Amino acid sequence: MTDATATTEPSAPLAHHRLGLLVGDGIGREIVPATRRVVDAAVAVAGGPDIEWVTLPFGAEAIVTDGAPLPERTLDALGDLDGWILGPHDNASYPDRYRGGTAPGGAIRKRFDLYANIRPARTLPGVRATCPGMDLVIVRENTEGLYADRNMAVGSGEFMPTPDVALAVGVITRAACERIAHTAFDLAARRRKHVTVVHKANVLTLTTGLFRDVCREVGAMYPSVTIDELHVDAAAALLVRDGARFDVLVTENLFGDILSDLTGELAGSLGTAPSINASARKAMAQAAHGAAPDIAGRDVANPTALFLSAAMLLERLAVSGPSYLADAARAVESAVDRCVGGGLATADLGGTASTTAFTDAVIEAIAS
Numbered sequence: 001m002t003d004a005t006a007t008t009e010p011s012a013p014l015a016h017h018r019l020g021l022l023v024g025d026g027i028g029r030e031i032v033p034a035t036r037r038v039v040d041a042a043v044a045v046a047g048g049p050d051i052e053w054v055t056l057p058f059g060a061e062a063i064v065t066d067g068a069p070l071p072e073r074t075l076d077a078l079g080d081l082d083g084w085i086l087g088p089h090d091n092a093s094y095p096d097r098y099r100g101g102t103a104p105g106g107a108i109r110k111r112f113d114l115y116a117n118i119r120p121a122r123t124l125p126g127v128r129a130t131c132p133g134m135d136l137v138i139v140r141e142n143t144e145g146l147y148a149d150r151n152m153a154v155g156s157g158e159f160m161p162t163p164d165v166a167l168a169v170g171v172i173t174r175a176a177c178e179r180i181a182h183t184a185f186d187l188a189a190r191r192r193k194h195v196t197v198v199h200k201a202n203v204l205t206l207t208t209g210l211f212r213d214v215c216r217e218v219g220a221m222y223p224s225v226t227i228d229e230l231h232v233d234a235a236a237a238l239l240v241r242d243g244a245r246f247d248v249l250v251t252e253n254l255f256g257d258i259l260s261d262l263t264g265e266l267a268g269s270l271g272t273a274p275s276i277n278a279s280a281r282k283a284m285a286q287a288a289h290g291a292a293p294d295i296a297g298r299d300v301a302n303p304t305a306l307f308l309s310a311a312m313l314l315e316r317l318a319v320s321g322p323s324y325l326a327d328a329a330r331a332v333e334s335a336v337d338r339c340v341g342g343g344l345a346t347a348d349l350g351g352t353a354s355t356t357a358f359t360d361a362v363i364e365a366i367a368s
């Protein structure tokens with residue numbers, strides 16, 4: 001990672017940061033360029049040098065230019081970056097022969113071992129949410145569980161011995177549980193100091209039982225953080241009934257995928273639900289929602305989720321990078337809060353603002 005502070009010349013100009021940009025499909029063509037504008041504005045206000053954007057082929061356009069939705073040259077280029085913004089991909093729109101195998105987003109997570117999917121759900125000011133006051137983070141293990149397309153070194157964990165029998169192999173390892181548990185407890189220590197371990201150890205005794213046990217062991221190393229646990233079905237019910245009581249939830253891949261869509265919607269809209277996928281060395285901003293082909297190309301998509309995902313990315317990069325990145329992250333979050341809190345809303349939140357108008361307003365708020 002570029003560390004602009006590690007110079008012997010105090011007056012030397014700050015080194016610029018390089019970030020990848022993968023536009024993708026559907027509303028990605030609208031919200032990814034909008035996010036780039038917002039990040040540029042925030043970094044400028046924070047006093048940082050211009051971001052060097054590295055635009056990489058990805059999605060349907062990459063099928064045309066490179067013969068694959070996730071070309072090898074894109075993966076190679078990502079290897080040289082410590083952060084990037086990933087637009088949504090719409091596999092369903094690809095020709096048949098590009099639809100099998102690992103989905104592009106999953107393939108990137110697997111290639112760079114982005115083991116932590118961090119998905120906050122926070123009710124934004126002024127948003128009428130099913131669960132007002134929700135402010136939680138789901139920490140989802142991202143590499144194993146029942147995700148058959150990525151939980152094997154070779155081949156797939158899902159197979160059919162006969163046309164009428166389908167099997168899926170779930171994988172839970174101590175090493176993966178340990179690192180995701182540390183991610184969750186580290187995060188909780190900086191928040192309201194509570195972790196809920198979500199599992200189904202009454203039925204999936206060995207697999208999610210191992211997940212639960214390792215989380216308990218890791219939790220014991222964080223005496224300032226309280227820990228409790230819930231079966232995933234009970235967690236779903238409690239999130240709907242009283243979502244504001246939760247701080248950090250840590251869970252395995254499939255449970256986290258489902259629960260985080262639920263919490264995104266409970267907090268307001270999937271259109272406001274951000275996420276990053278991270279390893280110790282790399283991070284990828286990716287909105288929790290998909291390509292939304294039903295509204296693509298109409299300038300109505302809510303770009304908030306990707307704006308806030310990009311802010312999470314900047315904050316993460318600031319941990320070992322220049323501090324202007326953290327200032328820029330805060331500028332994005334504050335501007336979004338002020339715009340949404342002031343009543344500006346895209347259609348998914350009951351408003352009439354276009355993607356462009358919303359983006360312009362956020363950029364104006366960043367500058368003010």
Ligand code: ATP
Pocket residue numbers: 027088089090270271272288289290291292293294295300301302303305348
């Ligand atoms: P995927 O499988 O890739 O997650 P999906 O079709 O299941 O895709 P989305 O693409 O997230 O799910 O869309 C679900 C619904 O939410 C659609 O009606 C879509 O229009 C809406 N939606 C998703 N993202 C946004 C957004 N950013 N702004 C407004 N509406 C959105």
